[in-house]
Amino acid sequence: MWKDAKKLTAVAGILLLCASVVAGCGGKDALTKVKIGEVTRSVFYAPEYVAIERGFFKEEGLDVELTTTFGGDKTMTALLSNAVDVALVGSETSIYVAQQGSEDPVINFAQLTQTDGTFLVAREDSGTFSWDQLKGKTFLGQRKGGMPQMAGEFTLEKQGIDPHADLELIQNIEFANIAAAFASGTGQYVQLFEPQASIFEKEGKGHVVASFGVESGHLPYTVFMSKQSYIKKNQDTVQKFTNAVQKAQAWVASHTPEEIADTILPYFKDADRAIIVSSVKRYQEQGTYATDPILDGAEWNNLLDVMDNAGELKERVAHDVIVDNTFAEKAKSTVK
Template identity: 30%
Template sequence: MKSLYKKAQLICAALVIGGISLSASAEVKTVTISQAFQSMLYLPLYVAIDKGFFKDQGLSVIKETAGSPTAALSSVLSGSSQFSLHGPEWTAIAASKGANVGVISNAVNGAAVWIATAPDIKFTSIKDIKGQKVVSGLMPTTSTSLFLKLLKENGMNDKTDIDLIQVPLGTEPAALLSGQAKIAVLYEPGLDQVAIKGMKVVLGFPKTYGPYAFSSITAMKNVDPVAAQKMVNGMEIAIRYMNKDPKGTIEVAKKQFPTLDPQVVEN
């Protein structure tokens, strides 16, 4: 899988995020982007739509939710949408099978996965989880893939050194809080959901792995290049905005996730 990630990162790096300073075309282009899920990991997209950054570029963006990465990517392959948003590994897999697709922009540039434990678990290194039950998302998913990678790098085996319990994505927090396991591998907002309940955050993959193409926007290689550049520009401006205005970003997140505990969103 390492080579697939590398391939996806190279595809992404190949597109120069330029032209932001260029004036938007007078013609407004309408495009559809199919996201795998409604996810906090896709917040730059929501910020770009909410704050009008795409409109400033002359792009009208219709957001649809497919329900899975493969369904989102399939919408691009079938032509029902121009762009899809999900992990870049799915794009790399499709490209390796001959699909004429590529990654054009990142949405999250770090490995947004964390490990949390019950308060009574001693954790000084990953080797401390030996013999423990660990809950993680049902494969294939990046959180579990990165966790397995971390185990391997530390000479551990998920089948012999731990009891790995894979659960449907989004149910990891409940499994940890209910005591099904005392250790969990989590995305946001699941991490903050367990943290405000007293669970300990013991390891962050962003620090461990640094810059990382975690969630990305995919398009056919013959996509309208003007629309693609406008999409990239809008995402880049949104990410810069998020760094400069956390309060404004939180307000967008609250609108996108109205049922989430506000404390979770603010964290």
């Protein structure tokens, strides 16, 4: 029995040693969890999906959990309530939080897209298009105060159209239901993201006639942001996150629409590959995908102009108040 006891003790010791070694290895190689909330699922965010699928986040030691939160208000609520660590959403939402006098402001730290991502889709194909054709028509726009709607109104006014007087503007439909409303017969024109715009073209439900991204210029349209408290506590994680974004942006800039589409297809399981390729190509050609995560002052001021034009800006929030480019600048200079 004594020998059996000694054997059991020895086995137990070996098992404990193995467990400690495994735990030690696991601790060394463990990935840091980061929860991302994206405002919608769109080809518009291709670099984000590339960063996940090509393993750029994992290379930086991060394990990202992606949730689609559908709508800027819902995304910001998720961030402020700590349901997510990082939000991918329009910079205007961080300005709204700042205007409310938050003690823990939301900080923009890595830009993903630099133009509006919506397109003007007409129900009928007139052969040639001019913006005057919208006058007197029903236009199915986006949610009031959201970046798509503000950029849309900015573009319409730039084209000499008063969106509240020259056409019937509908903007009380939930973001996720806008495409379905148009498909069911509401409106003669609609403002849509890809791939929905291309899907409607293929199905004969509409025709892309103009790009709001081209017309409204460079904007910090979609940016990764976190609460200031999170960034202060997790600076190393935020830097690694931004490095992964930079890697993805460089990869997207140097690859074809077909290669990008094949990488992001898992995020659009019910979509036709040709539609995804077409959508990526449109965004690439108009320079929508930012080539680095830096949010510069000129883009910020254009955003403020767009918000001011929409009547959504109480006061101009300075660029350096809720934008921190230190992570993006380091990523751009060090990531190859």
